[in-house]
Amino acid sequence: MKKLLAIALFGILGGNSFAQIKFPQPSPFQTITQDFGMGKIELSYYRPSAKGRKVMGDLVPYDKMWRTGANGSTLIKFTEPVEIMGNKLDTGTYALYTVPGKKTWEIILNKGNKNWGLDGYKSEEDVARFQITPNKSKQMTETFSFQFSNMKAESCTLLMSWENTEIAIPINASFRDKLRSQLEEALKNAEKKPYWQAAQFYNEYDKNYGKALEYAGKALEINGKAYWIALYKAKIEKEMGMKAEALASARKAKDLAKEGENDDYVKMAEELIKELE
Numbered sequence: 001m002k003k004l005l006a007i008a009l010f011g012i013l014g015g016n017s018f019a020q021i022k023f024p025q026p027s028p029f030q031t032i033t034q035d036f037g038m039g040k041i042e043l044s045y046y047r048p049s050a051k052g053r054k055v056m057g058d059l060v061p062y063d064k065m066w067r068t069g070a071n072g073s074t075l076i077k078f079t080e081p082v083e084i085m086g087n088k089l090d091t092g093t094y095a096l097y098t099v100p101g102k103k104t105w106e107i108i109l110n111k112g113n114k115n116w117g118l119d120g121y122k123s124e125e126d127v128a129r130f131q132i133t134p135n136k137s138k139q140m141t142e143t144f145s146f147q148f149s150n151m152k153a154e155s156c157t158l159l160m161s162w163e164n165t166e167i168a169i170p171i172n173a174s175f176r177d178k179l180r181s182q183l184e185e186a187l188k189n190a191e192k193k194p195y196w197q198a199a200q201f202y203n204e205y206d207k208n209y210g211k212a213l214e215y216a217g218k219a220l221e222i223n224g225k226a227y228w229i230a231l232y233k234a235k236i237e238k239e240m241g242m243k244a245e246a247l248a249s250a251r252k253a254k255d256l257a258k259e260g261e262n263d264d265y266v267k268m269a270e271e272l273i274k275e276l277e
Contacts, residue, residue, distance in 0.1 A: 027070035034148040036156055037173030039080030039091075041148070043158070046070040049143045055163040060100055065108075067117040068098045068160075069144060075113055076158075083172040084109070087128035094127060098167075104131045105167055135166040153204075176205055195219035196229060199236075209240050227256035227265050234272055247276040 027048040034041045048070040053059050060066055068074040077093040085107075093113045099106040111125040144162040158169040183201055186194050196219040203212035216233040220226060234249035254269035 032146060037080055037154065038175045038179065042077040043146055045074040045146060046072065047144045050163055056100065056165050062101050063099065065118060066098050066100060068096050073115050073117055081174050083174055084128060084169065085130035087130060089127060105134055107132055107169060132167050132169060137161065137164050137166050140164060203236055209236055212236050225256055227253045227260055227262065230256055231265060231269055243276055247273065250276060
């Protein structure tokens with residue numbers, strides 16, 4: 001009787017112990033988040049590995065729709081509107097499907113973000129379809145990977161790679177009108193005027209150098225020790241052909257940077273002075 005109880009107890013404990021064992025996922029899940037424009041892009045996907053198998057044209061067949069990863073759908077979320085290959089996309093989460101080919105890939109963004117892989121896919125829910133020419137890489141990528149590269153304020157690249165194939169998807173931000181409206185509203189009504197931010201916007205995005213110079217000057221009046229603003233103002237004046245004014249601003253920036261013990265800005269101011277003298 002005792003022996004039977006011991007065997008039963010061992011079975012119960014052994015069963016519970018086995019149930020708690022967790023094996024590594026063969027295609028681990030990953031979420032990557034990238035700040036972009038005035039918002040973020042979030043991409044979630046499962047990452048299969050080659051494991052000695054031929055991938056393109058075999059494990060991933062050509063000319064057939066692919067869930068673009070393993071297991072569930074690959075999802076991409078935009079918190080601000082973007083544009084991809086001429087397709088304007090609103091905020092939201094989309095399933096990312098692909099049709100791999102030897103010469104071109106078709107990229108598909110679809111509203112079916114609750115689909116499990118291809119299950120539930122409906123072509124009428126496509127919001128974008130476009131062609132991308134794949135690149136061949138000399139470096140072997142063992143595990144299917146996404147990453148964001150070539151990051152700029154208004155553009156970035158979503159790079160997809162596996163085996164020796166790379167797909168580069170260009171993404172563009174559309175935020176100028178929204179940012180302009182916010183700045184203009186704040187310049188009118190905010191207690192603390194965003195002169196410095198306005199100077200950067202009108203110089204770098206709007207190319208309205210007159211307004212940029214005006215707001216850089218007002219920002220410097222408020223913060224007279226801001227060597228970075230003085231140098232920025234000098235660069236705008238140089239762009240406008242105001243050589244004497246630019247030289248004076250650059251010298252002021254140098255003096256303020258010395259006072260602030262910032263050697264990097266001292267060097268940048270000195271380089272600008274040399275260009276202007």
